[in-house]
Amino acid sequence: MRTLVQAFSLSLFSAFFFLATYKLPDWLPVDLYLRLDPLLGLSAILAGKEVISRALWSLIIIGTTLAIGKFFCSYVCPMGAVIDFLNPLFFRKKSSREMKNEASFRKIKFFLLILFLSAALVGLSLSYLMDPLPLLTRFYTFFLYPLIISLINLILDFLRPLFQALGWIDLSHLSYPQPVYYMSFITFLIFAGIIALNRFAPRFWCRYLCPLGAFLSFVSPLGLFKRRVNQECNECGECQKSCPMGAIEQDPKRMRLPECIQCQTCADVCPKEAITFSAFSSSDRATNVGGEFSPIDFSRRGFLYSFTGGLTVAFLAGQTPSTPLQSKRQLIRPPGALPEKEFLKTCIRCGECMKSCLTNTLQPCLWESGLPGLWTPKMDLRFAPCEQNCNVCGKVCPTQAIRSLSLEEKNHAKVGTAVLRKEVCLVWAQDKLCLICDEICPYNAIVFRPVEGYRRPVVIASKCNGCGFCEQRCPIEGESAIVIVPGGEIRLKEGSYIQQAKKLQLEFKPDPGDDKFILEKSGLKVEEMKDRREGMPPEEKAISAKPKGFL
Amino acid sequence: MTRRDFLKTATAGLAVSLAGRPAFLDGADEYDLVAISGEPAAATKRAIEAMGGISRFVKKGQRVVLKPNMSFSNPPEWGSTTHPLVVSTLAQACMDAGAQRVVILDYPLRPAELCLRRSGIQEACKSIKGVHVLALEDRKFFREIKVTQGKVLERVEVFREVLESEVLINLPQAKSHSTTGVSLGIKGLMGLIWDRWSFHSRYNINQALADLVAVIKPQLTILDATRALVSGGPGGPGDVQKPNLIIAGVDPVAVDSFGVTVAPWYGQNFQGRQVEHLLIAHQRGLGKIDLDQLRIFQGRA
Numbered sequence: 001m002r003t004l005v006q007a008f009s010l011s012l013f014s015a016f017f018f019l020a021t022y023k024l025p026d027w028l029p030v031d032l033y034l035r036l037d038p039l040l041g042l043s044a045i046l047a048g049k050e051v052i053s054r055a056l057w058s059l060i061i062i063g064t065t066l067a068i069g070k071f072f073c074s075y076v077c078p079m080g081a082v083i084d085f086l087n088p089l090f091f092r093k094k095s096s097r098e099m100k101n102e103a104s105f106r107k108i109k110f111f112l113l114i115l116f117l118s119a120a121l122v123g124l125s126l127s128y129l130m131d132p133l134p135l136l137t138r139f140y141t142f143f144l145y146p147l148i149i150s151l152i153n154l155i156l157d158f159l160r161p162l163f164q165a166l167g168w169i170d171l172s173h174l175s176y177p178q179p180v181y182y183m184s185f186i187t188f189l190i191f192a193g194i195i196a197l198n199r200f201a202p203r204f205w206c207r208y209l210c211p212l213g214a215f216l217s218f219v220s221p222l223g224l225f226k227r228r229v230n231q232e233c234n235e236c237g238e239c240q241k242s243c244p245m246g247a248i249e250q251d252p253k254r255m256r257l258p259e260c261i262q263c264q265t266c267a268d269v270c271p272k273e274a275i276t277f278s279a280f281s282s283s284d285r286a287t288n289v290g291g292e293f294s295p296i297d298f299s300r301r302g303f304l305y306s307f308t309g310g311l312t313v314a315f316l317a318g319q320t321p322s323t324p325l326q327s328k329r330q331l332i333r334p335p336g337a338l339p340e341k342e343f344l345k346t347c348i349r350c351g352e353c354m355k356s357c358l359t360n361t362l363q364p365c366l367w368e369s370g371l372p373g374l375w376t377p378k379m380d381l382r383f384a385p386c387e388q389n390c391n392v393c394g395k396v397c398p399t400q401a402i403r404s405l406s407l408e409e410k411n412h413a414k415v416g417t418a419v420l421r422k423e424v425c426l427v428w429a430q431d432k433l434c435l436i437c438d439e440i441c442p443y444n445a446i447v448f449r450p451v452e453g454y455r456r457p458v459v460i461a462s463k464c465n466g467c468g469f470c471e472q473r474c475p476i477e478g479e480s481a482i483v484i485v486p487g488g489e490i491r492l493k494e495g496s497y498i499q500q501a502k503k504l505q506l507e508f509k510p511d512p513g514d515d516k517f518i519l520e521k522s523g524l525k526v527e528e529m530k531d532r533r534e535g536m537p538p539e540e541k542a543i544s545a546k547p548k549g550f551l
Numbered sequence: 552m553t554r555r556d557f558l559k560t561a562t563a564g565l566a567v568s569l570a571g572r573p574a575f576l577d578g579a580d581e582y583d584l585v586a587i588s589g590e591p592a593a594a595t596k597r598a599i600e601a602m603g604g605i606s607r608f609v610k611k612g613q614r615v616v617l618k619p620n621m622s623f624s625n626p627p628e629w630g631s632t633t634h635p636l637v638v639s640t641l642a643q644a645c646m647d648a649g650a651q652r653v654v655i656l657d658y659p660l661r662p663a664e665l666c667l668r669r670s671g672i673q674e675a676c677k678s679i680k681g682v683h684v685l686a687l688e689d690r691k692f693f694r695e696i697k698v699t700q701g702k703v704l705e706r707v708e709v710f711r712e713v714l715e716s717e718v719l720i721n722l723p724q725a726k727s728h729s730t731t732g733v734s735l736g737i738k739g740l741m742g743l744i745w746d747r748w749s750f751h752s753r754y755n756i757n758q759a760l761a762d763l764v765a766v767i768k769p770q771l772t773i774l775d776a777t778r779a780l781v782s783g784g785p786g787g788p789g790d791v792q793k794p795n796l797i798i799a800g801v802d803p804v805a806v807d808s809f810g811v812t813v814a815p816w817y818g819q820n821f822q823g824r825q826v827e828h829l830l831i832a833h834q835r836g837l838g839k840i841d842l843d844q845l846r847i848f849q850g851r852a
Contacts, residue, residue, distance in 0.1 A: 022664070157691070167653055169683040173692060173712075348597055358662055389665055391622055426752055434751040435730040439785055440660060473660075476751035550732040550816070551825045 002263055004073060006081040013078035018138050020396045022358040029089045031352055033078065034133050034398035036061050039113075040348045043120040044399045046141055047345035052399050062219060069223030070216045073206055073245075074263035079132030079194075080206060084244075087198050102246065106207065106259070108212035111306035116166045118310030123373060124317050126310075128349040130211050135190070138375065140188040141351035142364070142446040146179050153178065181354065183364045183375070203244045208261070217258035227260060227267075229253045232274035239266035239275060307443040322370030331368055332379040332466065332484055335386065335413035336403040339491040347401035349375035353393035359384040361468065362393060377402070379415060381468025381484050386415070388442050390469065405497065411508050412497035416466035416484040418445065418459045425481040427456045437470035437482050443508055446470060446482075461488065465508045573724035583845040584800040584809055589852030591636040591777045592620040594797040597852040598773060599644055602799050608771050611649030614716040617641060618769070620724040620739055621657045621672050621686060623786050624665035630780030630791040637775045637797065641722060642682045654712050655684045658744045658815075660786070663688050685712075686774045693745040696766060702835075703754045703764040708745035713767065720804070721769035725776040725794070727784030727816050730756055732826050734785045735807040736772040737764045757828040764803055764832055772806040774798040797852075804829055804838025805845055812842070 020030040032053070034040060039057030052349055073080050097199050116127040130133045163172035163511040164469050197204035233253060240248040243266055247259035267275040297407055334353060337343050354377055361384035363375045365433040369376070377393070379386060388411055394404040405413060418437075422428035427435075431454055438457055445463035450456040459482070466484045474480040490500055501508060585601040587594040599605050609615055619633035627634050638655060645653045655676060659666040663686035667673040670712025674685045693708040713719055723739035730739050740763050741747045750756045776796040783789015794813040801808040803814070823829050823840045835841035 022662075167652070169652060170685070171684050172682075173687055174686075175689045175691065177688065265595050358665075387624075387662055387665065388667065432752065433730050435728075436748065436751055438729045441787065444614075444783055444788060475748040548817075550821055551827050551830065 002100070003084075005075045006084060010078045010081040010085075013136075016516040017137065017145075017352075020032050020352055020356040020392070022356070022390050022392050024356065024395050025121050026395070028202075030352075030356075031396050031398035032057075032135065034348065034350050034352065037130050037131060037133045037212065038062050039116075039127050039215045040134065040399070042215075043116060043125055044121040044348060044401075046117065046347050047123050047125045048342055049118050050342070050346075052346070054398055054400055059494060061216075065216050065219045066222055067224060068263060069225050069262045070213070070220035070258075070260060071262045072216055073210075073213055073261040077132055077212075079136045079210075079259075080203070082136065082204055084194065084197060086195050087202060090195065091199055103338060106256075106400050107302060108208050109210055110217075111302055111309075112209065113211040113214040114306040114535075115310040115313065118307045119314040119317075120310075122311055122314045123345055124314035125345050125347065126313070127211060128347075130209060131348075132205075132210055132212055134348050134350040135352040137352060137355075139191040141355040142181045142184040145355055146181065146184065147492075149178055152176060177360070179355075181363060183366060186366075192468050201246065202502075206261070207245055210322070213261075213285050220260070221257045222396050225262060225277050226257065227255060228276050228278060230274050230276070232272040233270075234272060234274075235403065236271060237272060238269045242266060242269045317371040320371065322368070324411060329444050330483070330485060331373075332363055332381060332416045332468075332486055333366070333489070333491070334377055334379060334393045335410050335415050336405045336497075337377075338390075338401055338493055339401065342493060343401050344369070344372045344376065344492075346399045347376050349350055350398060351375070351377075352396040352398065353377050353402055356392045356396045358390040358392065361386055369473050377485075379468065380531065381466075381471045382480055385469040385472045385474065386467045403492075409497050410505075411465065412501040413492075414465040414488045414489070414490045414497075414501065414506065414508070416487055417466075417488040418464045418470055418482050419467065419485050419487075420457060420459055421479075421481045421483065424479075425457065426476060428481075434475065436473045436475055440469040440473050442469065457482075462504075462506050463508065464488075474525065577667065581846065582800075582848040583802060583805055583839065584763065584847040585812075585851050586796055586798045586847060586849045588807065588850075589797070590795075591634040591775070591797070592640045593793045593852035594777065594795070595637045595640040595773065596644075596799045597850060598799040599630065599641070601850060602674075604799075605641075605644040605648045608720065609645045609648040609650050609718055612651050613649075613718050614718045615645045615650045615718040616710075616713050617645070617653060617655045617720050617722055618657060618713075618721070618739065618743060619655060619672060619722040620734075620742065621655075621666050621670040622660040622742055624659075624661040624669040625787055627671055628791065629776070629787040629788070630778040631785060631787040632670040633672070633722050633775045635671035636758050637773065637777070638672050638722055639679065641720065642679050643775065645718075645720075646679060648680050650681070650718075653679075653682045653845035654716070655682065655728050656710060656712055657686055657705065658688065658710070658714075658745070658747075659686045659742075663824045674797040683757070686819055690745055698762050698766050700765050700835075701762040703758045707763065707766065709767060710743050713743055719767070719769045721772040724776055724780070725778075725810050725813065726787075727782050727789065729784070731760070731828055732755060732821070733807070733811055733816055735810045736776055736803050737761075737807055737828060737832060738768050738785075740764060740769075742778055743767060758830050760834055761826040761831040761837065763838055765835070769803060770801065770805050772800055774806050774810045776810060776813050781814050782817050784849055802838040804832050805838055805842075808833075808838075808840045809842060809845075809847070 016030040016032055035054050035057040038058035038061050041058040044052055119126045153175055160172055194205050235252055237252055242251045245259045245261055248255045264277055361379045362378045364372045364375045365378050391405055391407050391410040394402045426432040443463050445460050446457050449458050468484050470482045471480040471484050473481050490497055568574055575804055585598050586794040587598045618753045619638045621632050621719050623631040625631045642653045666686050674682050676682050694711045694714055695706050695708045697706050721736050723736040726734050728734035739762050751760045776798055779792050781790045781792050792814050796808055796813055798806055807829050811821050811823045811826055829840055
């Protein structure tokens, strides 16, 4: 029964993950699991000092945990399910060794939790590092998703001759664009490490490390459903051996209640059927031998250490030029991203935006903005542009670090401005006939003006919204001759980008007909050009009044 | 045949043709160019008839590739992509002529899914059986061929589907282009090859285009000038004018040369000879460029 629920939950999580893609219907909350995570919500709210409406969904989990207990870990948590399902695959024989200092290991997760929360209190968001939901989502995004696409394409390639022979045109031309990401390897190693730890103890991660589990432990002992052992118990110790969390003490009637995840494995294995999970103790055999509220064993000293540890980490993380340098870096954030400071505090690094990105331009940062920016999304516009008809990254963001915007709003959320590097541009530096940046620009922000006998591309900054089509398509090798820099980006915590753009006199509306200046309104009169050209070498073609391409 | 008989017949023939080209002559291989004004679907139908019917180009059991312009994720009003009704009308005609299958193909400049959807071409063709609309972005769908008479190109990677099909019909959209002046049929062929960026960075694009039309020869070109993007091309947004014309012909240079004259590009009128890649193609014997040497049928749908 539990396995079924777990499998269902994991499938639901996976389904939502794969549904997070372009043309996401507005009503579908694909980030549901991340919204439900109370630790993520709490740390984002603490760090940003701002209530996040989507994070309030996590009250559901807090409420049900209060009522029922820590069922989340055993029934809902997709990471728990993955660990449970992979365990028998990799570790056939059960490790019988009792870990030394077991009890003190258990405290680690609480210390981590305190550390994360205290760091969040002073504005450094860190929970994402070890919260199971973003961890698993990242693993899905950076490893599993590219892998699955690769496999599908491999199968399609393998079957292609067959499809062709059968004349199945659509299938024989089917191929999915392969997503690729930075940091796939690191993400994979972390996940592999989590699974490998099960070698030492079942659910090692959940027992000793998971900060979300630790958080729920604070709430769960108040739950109504508790493990109750009646007098049938002959202290055979089966339950103690089978408990995946090691929550049952040497005396099987006693247990560490905050550790119990309500999986009811002990009840299943008990030969005497002496264990029940019920809200109230049954009256006749009336004994709540175990299962009384037992406090989290957690020293004051430990609390103090981890609390100050969090503050220290937060302080150290800020001690890098990356933060003040932010706007001077070539770091382009997705359209609709909150102002950088708020963005770093609010973003939970789940990777949903990068998974759903239609063009694959959204990529994880490693150290581009220091520790506070680890795994945050940036746009790699040399690799791929941002598409005008897509606004999915904001839609899937569980904490709204990227605001969910309508298409029109999103197209006014300027992410940067194109800058032409004339010294490498084929037209400027080599007089070649290239226009790709102009051809591809969806906003007519690149125009050709006659300069020194040739029509050459020029960026109109007030029309450029930084989508990066020009940077990506520039045909020169190496760094593009036209690059998007963060200058002029619009980052709003609230309010309309359209209005802000208007205020700044920017115009991202497709405005037909503005190419006509090629002839008249270029600002450089053809006659003036002739005068200026007198001192030039004679082999240069004289400028004509005709547009480029006409003789 | 006596001299008298000959004269009689000849005069009769002359009289008939002077009397205003009767319909039965339209079917023959009579005209170099056909220009029909009217709504997209009707004008396309009429243009095919005037070219001698689709069966002149498509035989039973043949595989057909249609190459419209669906490179941009813009709606037809923008004038940056071929009108969906032009494409679907032709696809239907090919199927009616007994084609084994019709593959509508382009290598888009924007995300493929969006181009198919927003250009309206997928929607317009989805109900026609045997017709497949594909926007492909992967190199594995191309195959390299040699360009034997090439001036600048030595080899080029072309869609396999094109190389393996019997019939290629080019369905370009009439639009301006900031490098080549106009983008009509010959420029549109760049949507059938893999490495088009080198046309801008490595080669002289006008020479390279002439090389291209020497190896990729569409049997028929139907230029969609129902709308013409006269500035801001090829992607738009720009000025869209409505010449309301469908121009069809076998000679790709002739079709384009006529296409140059149907709208003022960037506010000026031009002739085919003023478009460098057309002139080069003409000089290399790939087609006729001077309209006064062409037999042109102009009609209305």
